Amino acid sequence: MTATTAIGIDIGGTGIKGAVVDLSTGALLSDRVKLPTPRGGRPQDIIEATRTLLATVSKNVEGLPVGVCFPAVVKNGHTMSAANVSTKWIGLAAEALFEKGLGLPIHFVNDADAAGYAESQFGAARGVAGVVLLTTLGTGIGSALLNDGVLVPNTELGHLQIDGYDYETRAAYSAKEREDLSRDKWAARLQKYYSTLELLFSPDLFIVGGGVSKHHENFLPLLNLKTRIIPAVHRNNAGILGAASLAARFSD
Numbered sequence: 001m002t003a004t005t006a007i008g009i010d011i012g013g014t015g016i017k018g019a020v021v022d023l024s025t026g027a028l029l030s031d032r033v034k035l036p037t038p039r040g041g042r043p044q045d046i047i048e049a050t051r052t053l054l055a056t057v058s059k060n061v062e063g064l065p066v067g068v069c070f071p072a073v074v075k076n077g078h079t080m081s082a083a084n085v086s087t088k089w090i091g092l093a094a095e096a097l098f099e100k101g102l103g104l105p106i107h108f109v110n111d112a113d114a115a116g117y118a119e120s121q122f123g124a125a126r127g128v129a130g131v132v133l134l135t136t137l138g139t140g141i142g143s144a145l146l147n148d149g150v151l152v153p154n155t156e157l158g159h160l161q162i163d164g165y166d167y168e169t170r171a172a173y174s175a176k177e178r179e180d181l182s183r184d185k186w187a188a189r190l191q192k193y194y195s196t197l198e199l200l201f202s203p204d205l206f207i208v209g210g211g212v213s214k215h216h217e218n219f220l221p222l223l224n225l226k227t228r229i230i231p232a233v234h235r236n237n238a239g240i241l242g243a244a245s246l247a248a249r250f251s252d
Contacts, residue, residue, distance in 0.1 A: 003248040006065040007057055010239030013084025016049055018057045021244035026122030033057050041085030047101035067107045067247030069114035069239045073154045107247040112136055113153050114242030116144020119207055121245050123233030130204035138210040141168040167193055173212045187222035198227055207232050
């Protein structure tokens with residue numbers, strides 16, 4: 001029987017967040033607990049901080065499925081990259097390390113994939129047929145690819161090479177801030193990026209997440225695309241919701 005509630009934990013470069021999630025609605029059934037990511041982002045330090053957070057979140061609700069999302073390519077439970085955390089994560093059997101440190105089984109997934117899955121279950125991609133591409137515009141560009149609601153993991157489309165650049169270095173929100181780009185100049189870069197995604201994937205819908213999507217009216221209307229492009233519904237809670245939902249799905 002599929003669980004109706006689960007715990008989602010979202011590990012990022014600056015913070016670790018978690019909550020109990022109602023899987024029928026996507027509502028948080030507990031306070032969202034947040035702890036700072038330990039300085040340096042080393043494996044044992046992050047696992048210990050996650051254990052502390054889980055002890056708070058799971059109080060009085062033991063036995064729920066637990067999902068953890070992480071800023072890395074995740075293959076067979078191993079972290080194959082590391083974004084804004086220690087490079088010591090690269091190549092680690094991270095899922096097994098978390099399970100040992102937390103003392104229970106978890107489902108472990110890339111953070112952008114968790115965000116995309118959250119949108120397919122509770123947000124802008126719910127009930128959308130065909131190919132949906134979610135991108136998060138932040139320090140880099142995270143991506144999630146869904147086809148008829150099925151997640152294709154670890155797409156890492158922020159690293160597309162366009163005009164000789166790893167294009168997240170040109171089009172992420174951090175590039176706008178770093179280069180003090182005007183709204184129009186940043187939109188021109190986004191136009192090139194999303195036009196390339198259109199050419200490669202012929203998507204049915206683009207969803208834009210990340211903190212900047214809160215101000216989507218300032219830049220999305222400047223884009224001229226064949227594909228509908230809309231803001232994500234879930235921003236700060238997307239990783240929590242997606243991690244929890246995937247954990248319940250894979251706990252059957």
